[in-house]
Amino acid sequence: MRQFSFFDRLCNVADSALKTTFGVYDNQTRLSPADGIEDSEMSAQEQNHAASLMRINHTGEVCAQALYQGQALTAKLPNIREEMEQAAKEEVDHLAWCSERIHQLDSRESLLNPLWYAGSFAIGAAAGIAGDKWSLGFVAETEHQVGKHLESHLEKLPKQDKKSKAILKQMHQEELQHAENAIQYGAAKLPAPIKSAMKLMSKVMTKSVYYI
Helix, strand or coil: CCCCCHHHHHHHHHHHHHHHHCCCCCCCCCCCCCCCCCCCCCCHHHHHHHHHHHHHHHHHHHHHHHHHHHHHHHCCCHHHHHHHHHHHHHHHHHHHHHHHHHHHCCCCCCCCHHHHHHHHHHHHHHHHHHCHHHHHHHHHHHHHHHHHHHHHHHHHCCCCCHHHHHHHHHHHHHHHHHHHHHHHCCCCCCCHHHHHHHHHHHHHHHHHHCCC
């Protein structure tokens, strides 16, 4: 297996950043869980609400991508770096699914995605520098918080929007698995103030991305 230099990994990170923020995804992503489910009629208000929720979920996946890429760049142990890179690849499916659904609902991704990507990447890189156990701790906590958001959005989506719900259910299952994987690799439990700061950032993201 080829050993990538730091410069090689930096180029890969730049490539991933451009693809993630501009919506260019691998053609070999898995089929969306919503494929084959017929769309139900929704009012204009319900459709806009569903699109806004899916936009939040898409941006959440943009942040997750950035976090993983930042951590992979600075991770000290090769196996941890590989775990981060693999998780990032799996998250690309979620990005593609959310993006497809947003466009089906006649809406668009958030204009703030580049900003959120940059911030999450910086946090991921800093966590990797702090040490692999802390890096994994951020992954576990991030995925747990994402899981709670997905549960909330499943309740908030219009009842007839079965396509969006199918996507979120699959994402929820896989996000929790990512959290469990991080714990098994030795994730450290984050201090309460850091968890609170992460929740605050998440609230800012969801409030702004719902509209922008």
